[in-house]
Amino acid sequence: MVRGSENPGKESVSNFPKFAEDDENDTLLFSRWEEHVLNNCPNPERIGCPDYETLKTFVETPRKVGLPELHGDHITHCSECTRELIELRRLREERLNQPAQVPQTRSWWGWRPAVAVVSLCLMLVAATMVWINQDAKSKGPVPEDGIAEVTVDLSADGVVRDSEGSSVDKLISLPRRLVDLHLILPYYSPAGDYRVMVAQGRNSPPVRLGQAIATSQAARTELRVRLDLRDLRPGRYYLGTKHDGEATTYFYPFTVG
Numbered sequence: 001m002v003r004g005s006e007n008p009g010k011e012s013v014s015n016f017p018k019f020a021e022d023d024e025n026d027t028l029l030f031s032r033w034e035e036h037v038l039n040n041c042p043n044p045e046r047i048g049c050p051d052y053e054t055l056k057t058f059v060e061t062p063r064k065v066g067l068p069e070l071h072g073d074h075i076t077h078c079s080e081c082t083r084e085l086i087e088l089r090r091l092r093e094e095r096l097n098q099p100a101q102v103p104q105t106r107s108w109w110g111w112r113p114a115v116a117v118v119s120l121c122l123m124l125v126a127a128t129m130v131w132i133n134q135d136a137k138s139k140g141p142v143p144e145d146g147i148a149e150v151t152v153d154l155s156a157d158g159v160v161r162d163s164e165g166s167s168v169d170k171l172i173s174l175p176r177r178l179v180d181l182h183l184i185l186p187y188y189s190p191a192g193d194y195r196v197m198v199a200q201g202r203n204s205p206p207v208r209l210g211q212a213i214a215t216s217q218a219a220r221t222e223l224r225v226r227l228d229l230r231d232l233r234p235g236r237y238y239l240g241t242k243h244d245g246e247a248t249t250y251f252y253p254f255t256v257g
């Protein structure tokens, strides 16, 4: 098959064959897809490519980049962009896997370790508060009806929504139970520490708060967090996710029923 540089391959990842042996994140599908694009969609003249900064932002904070800046679905059929995205993801992973322990040669009480100690204390306080909160709840007169395992897939959300917020058209619904939430984050979300919260409005204080470590494979990032929704009143809420490396919390409307 010959593809000119002006008309790279136009298949879509959703048309790509699924693999029976693949995991639930379609890791194999994505890596085969990337391999396919690398081998079959040359674009040496970089026709229609978004600039490097846009690709970098897409990898670091995908929600800040919309389809227009990405020039539509260009990156799904351009080997040069795919190569850059793979490299940018590798750099990001490398950075995230390197905890802030680089310059530790000075005095132990230098400012960097001090910041680390303060952060650790804050995390412990937050964890204790969450624990106390959950402990207090678990002593309430709540029927023991087990833990609900729920998977919420936000993976396509980062690409299609604008900066105003979620475009999730099917409203997420969570039961009024102790919920083990398996959250698939928007494509290319960074791995690492996340705060997951439930709030009644985007500007309201959280009524439930959890912490989780997200892992990513290829384009997929996911986390698991337990949320106690047993004594929330039924109604509409927002599920908020905030990566520790970012200032913004992203909200997704959902109902508790």
Ligand SMILES: [Zn+2]
Pocket: 043, 046, 047, 048, 049, 050, 074, 075, 078, 079, 080, 081, 082
């Ligand atoms: Zn390109």
